[in-house]
Amino acid sequence: MDEVLSKVHALETAVKCRPELRKTLNDLNLNEAYREVVDLPGVEVAAAIEQVMIAIADTILRNEGFGYSLPSRGNTDQVYVEQLDRIVLKEKHTFTTFHNTSSVRKVAILTRVMQLIHGVLTRGIHVTKRDLFYTDVKLFRDQKDSDSVLDDISCLLGCTRNSLHVVASEKGVVVGKLTYTEDGDEIDCTKMGIGGKAIPSNIDEVDCFRSVAKFVLLVEKDAAFMRLAEDRFYNRFPCIIITAKGQPDVATRLFLSKLKRDLRIPVLALVDADPYGLKIISVYMQGSKNMAFDSANLTTPDIKWLGVRPSDLDKFKIPEQCRLEMSQKDIETGHHMLNEDFIQQNPKWVREVKMMLASKTKAEIQALSSYGFQYLSEVYLPLKLQEGDWI
């Protein structure tokens, strides 16, 4: 087995030995120009809210009015920084004042939500955006209004959304060579049957990752996850298998990012050979633009594209009937992806995407079933891992 895994082992060592896995704005001397948020413990966030409020009380007492100096989060404020390989926010502020009919409502909502969050933090619980909205429907009127200030508050306090204890719904699952604690419970992901452990939405209760895994296998689809979990693939190839069942949710992205940072093992992606599969990798790697300020926590740089790659279709002789014709929309998305920075930086990725667009052909992970239901876990993945066939 050691020989079979030699390529994986080499990659793991490379990832582990890289001196600085993840650069910060500070490392690049850019923290004057750009802004990012960090994970903070609940008590610190609560203290930060108190500081903001004390400062505001001061300004009011000095007769300088009531308002917040908020970081700008417009489209033009979101920039991709190549050295970081992620999107961050320009350091730019606008003053939002209570003494103005156009912003009075926003300031009131912002203050009320901060008060609610302070309560949540001091009680040590977690709530959803919908919960927040319902605590003061009279003021918020529309959930959009209470939602939108959350990102402002994150930026203002310099902490992640997650640190505010406002969480999104979960859909990810995990199995494999991993143990961790969740809200004090010891979770052993080798003993989670076939269904796996649901990834929790409150990642700050997740701690103490311990693992003998050589890599994380990031799977796009539930069906492939099920195949690998049922075949206990992680017992033959020590790994951690994760899926968000399609488009990744925030909780799964946070979980993966924390996993990579703490364990420092490679992440290999198994997605459909179509533009949508690539898009899923990109969301894990880069995050979405409107969460630019939180990209350091939400993103996992340096994900390797294991498969199913356009070049695999011929390499593994996927039958013609299992290949699907790309729709016009697929082709457009493909061209759009081709121009994305994260693809352009990797010539091998560019080659694959060009191959896909030239052939106008796509394929799903399940196309491998044409050789038998267990071809994925017994032939395809073992071969890929042994050959070190990722890019």
Add this chain to the structure above:
Amino acid sequence: MDEVLSKVHALETAVKCRPELRKTLNDLNLNEAYREVVDLPGVEVAAAIEQVMIAIADTILRNEGFGYSLPSRGNTDQVYVEQLDRIVLKEKHTFTTFHNTSSVRKVAILTRVMQLIHGVLTRGIHVTKRDLFYTDVKLFRDQKDSDSVLDDISCLLGCTRNSLHVVASEKGVVVGKLTYTEDGDEIDCTKMGIGGKAIPSNIDEVDCFRSVAKFVLLVEKDAAFMRLAEDRFYNRFPCIIITAKGQPDVATRLFLSKLKRDLRIPVLALVDADPYGLKIISVYMQGSKNMAFDSANLTTPDIKWLGVRPSDLDKFKIPEQCRLEMSQKDIETGHHMLNEDFIQQNPKWVREVKMMLASKTKAEIQALSSYGFQYLSEVYLPLKLQEGDWI
């Protein structure tokens, strides 16, 4: 606590003591007239396939042609049997022959899928419909064609879809006072943190339910599930908490049904006070019409409607702003629900639905947050359970 739970305890005793929790067609002497399928072990299903094939070989050798006598599954064949409180299939067959241009393709697909399923069963693995499709795209052409014969095969062999080891994707989660085995792994649902245990899609690997729970709390929404899991509600009120995060999937319905049958404890539903919430209860209770033949395994009769009920809005003084106006579509769905058999049978349910339609008002579970984020777990549910306020 014993006193607090006296009503729950009485309900539990009633459920446990009921002589025949679930009637079968056999009990009612109806198994000549109607058809249902049962859960069968893989080896038995494989043997049944072999029997079908041997019988067909016989007919071919006797020069009587190649074909299947398939149970009819049309709309008019699906009937609600009041004594069973579920929808079943009339016992009626049509002969589908290979010697007919209109059915040659169907017979070929049916035979091929049975062959594939036989392989899956003998290897003891589980696959998805998509996997099945990809094993012979040339023959199946469209996934609809390989999917549609699965129900025919279930009916033909007299076993559930699940017994064919063809599973659907999962989205349910469970926490609480429950331990069980999943594919040999011991799962303790009191030690699943806040995220909970993902309910597996292959329910036949789930076994040995053990529980001290007094009831199952069936929750419509992820957010409410999270609240209860984080507050470890099941430690104060011994229960099992389940959610399918909205519209219930097959795996969660099977899990709940098995839980109820094995543990014989009451099931209390916590859903939004709108027609959609009622629809969710109805899917758990009655199943959908096109799976009529499998209703005994998929459904959980006698679910109690705990809340949030239309009458709760005034009882718990939910503020006006947290109540939402019903849309035209909501009202139509409400009227449609009112005529459903399962509502009509319960005068208290009829009263609630009529109240909803008269007020044209709906509310979400989260509306309870207007009294504080933990109102649900600390006030609303304890009060409901103590008063025995379910219908």
